[in-house]
Amino acid sequence: xxxxxxxxxxxxxxxxxxxxxxxxxxxxxxxxxxxxxxxxxxxxxxxxxxxxxxxxxxxxxxxxxxxxxxxxxxxxxxxxxxxxxxxxxxxxxxxxxxxxxxxxxxxxxxxxxxxxxxxxxxxxxxxxxxxxxxxxxxxxxxxxxxxxxxxxxxxxxxxxxxxxxxxxxxxxxxxxxxxxxxxxxxxxxxxxxxxxxxxxxxxxxxxxxxxxxxxxxxxxxxxxxxxxxxxxxxxxxxxxxxxxxxxxxxxxxxxxxxxxxxxxxxxxxxxxxxxxxxxxxxxxxxxxxxxxxxxxxxxxxxxxxxxxxxxxxxxxxxxxxxxxxxxxxxxxxxxxxxxxxxxxxxxxxxxxxxxxxxxxxxxxxxxxxxxxxxxxxxxxxxxxx
Numbered sequence: 001x002x003x004x005x006x007x008x009x010x011x012x013x014x015x016x017x018x019x020x021x022x023x024x025x026x027x028x029x030x031x032x033x034x035x036x037x038x039x040x041x042x043x044x045x046x047x048x049x050x051x052x053x054x055x056x057x058x059x060x061x062x063x064x065x066x067x068x069x070x071x072x073x074x075x076x077x078x079x080x081x082x083x084x085x086x087x088x089x090x091x092x093x094x095x096x097x098x099x100x101x102x103x104x105x106x107x108x109x110x111x112x113x114x115x116x117x118x119x120x121x122x123x124x125x126x127x128x129x130x131x132x133x134x135x136x137x138x139x140x141x142x143x144x145x146x147x148x149x150x151x152x153x154x155x156x157x158x159x160x161x162x163x164x165x166x167x168x169x170x171x172x173x174x175x176x177x178x179x180x181x182x183x184x185x186x187x188x189x190x191x192x193x194x195x196x197x198x199x200x201x202x203x204x205x206x207x208x209x210x211x212x213x214x215x216x217x218x219x220x221x222x223x224x225x226x227x228x229x230x231x232x233x234x235x236x237x238x239x240x241x242x243x244x245x246x247x248x249x250x251x252x253x254x255x256x257x258x259x260x261x262x263x264x265x266x267x268x269x270x271x272x273x274x275x276x277x278x279x280x281x282x283x284x285x286x287x288x289x290x291x292x293x294x295x296x297x298x299x300x301x302x303x304x305x306x307x308x309x310x311x312x313x314x315x316x317x318x319x320x321x322x323x324x325x326x327x328x329x330x331x332x333x334x335x336x337x338x339x340x341x342x343x344x345x346x347x348x349x350x351x352x353x354x355x356x357x358x359x360x361x362x363x364x365x366x367x368x369x370x371x372x373x374x375x376x377x378x379x380x381x382x383x384x385x
Contacts, residue, residue, distance in 0.1 A: 010336065017044030020356050020363050022342070030336075031363060034344040038181065038213045038319070038354035041240030042283040046358075049243055049279040056275035064266065071274035078281045079251065083222045085235070088251040089258065092269030096212030096238030097125025099248040102263050103234045104129045104173060107206035110256050113172035117163060117205075119154040121183030124175060124210055133175055135183070154180070155192045160199065168203035178224030181213035181354075184346040185314055185321025193228035200233070206256070207232045212248070213319070216240040217284050217357055220294035220317035227316070240357070245276035289357040293317035296364050300353065303368045309375050320353040321346070328378050331371075338377075339370035 012030075016023040020043060022030050032040065042049060056071075063069070072092060080086040093099055104116060118124070118133035125131060132144050135151055150167070152159045164171065174196050180186040200207040209232035214224040216237060221227060223235055233256060238248035248268070252258075267273070284290065297317040304313040304322055311323040324331050332351055335341045344352035376382050 019043045030340045033355040034342045043358040052279040062270045097127040097130045099236035100130040107173035115170040117174040123182035173206040175208040179214040190228040197230040217290040242276040247273035
């Protein structure tokens with residue numbers, strides 16, 4: 001049997017990982033500044049995380065949500081504390097797509113409406129509703145197509161106000177990434193998020209903060225939406241939540257009331273998943289990783305902005321993007337093969353950096369030097385310090 005060929009693959013086989021580094025089957029070491037799509041939040045194989053999973057595995061790995069699972073409440077308490085959303089409610093699931101799917105459903109259950117506002121260059125997942133609110137026709141099968149989704153320009157307050165003025169009574173929810181990931185590290189303006197909050201309040205719509213990639217401390221705040229100083233009704237989480245173990249969730253404002261059988265999941269919130277997520281939260285707290293994301297992220301953005309060949313350096317914390325001109329289109333590839341450094345991309349020529357929140361300053365410095373070296377090779381110009 002062949003694997004279903006849907007992923008363009010780099011010809012690298014990773015067999016070992018620790019901290020911000022991975023090693024292939026030939027013993028070659030790579031600096032990981034992509035973290036497997038922003039998944040590695042506290043560093044590969046963090047010893048505390050490994051220990052907590054091992055200890056839980058010796059007790060019980062899984063039983064269904066038909067019984068009490070005290071670890072779920074422990075995780076809810078911990079998330080309430082570190083996110084500052086103590087009065088919210090937690091629903092656990094398995095992936096970012098599932099989290100967004102359930103958030104959109106919950107909003108529709110809450111107000112009985114169908115219309116959803118999403119934004120240009122958005123990515124919210126690949127399940128039916130989550131892909132319907134994703135702005136990429138290549139991902140949307142005919143069965144996913146719906147007239148219930150309204151796409152508006154990102155950060156366009158006038159377009160948002162106009163849409164609500166015309167269709168406010170029909171709009172169930174607004175879903176937005178605080179920082180667009182797949183779309184190219186586009187930061188939602190604080191005034192735009194405040195406008196979403198005020199219009200949702202006025203018209204009875206639900207504000208869904210997709211924090212799958214830009215949450216769990218990556219921006220320097222637990223949720224990047226928090227920079228706007230307003231609360232969303234539902235926050236969705238995944239990616240860095242389990243540091244590689246599949247776990248995701250929604251935290252839901254207290255005014256949205258639960259009802260039996262509205263939501264459900266087989267594997268969500270299982271004992272191993274909760275152990276992994278609790279370990280991540282503890283390490284983020286103990287090692288002050290949100291503060292590290294702020295400091296190392298600022299260093300990287302400042303250094304990148306000083307390189308004249310790069311354009312439009314942007315992001316927050318350790319979620320960083322920059323544009324590269326056509327003559328540097330091979331930069332990502334060359335960083336991987338020549339400098340043994342993994343980075344991400346968005347088409348056509350955007351490089352994305354999504355490293356562990358524990359990335360050390362010295363590793364960031366080494367990356368800047370290797371980046372300058374590859375730019376010099378591609379352009380024939382020295383890059384000034």
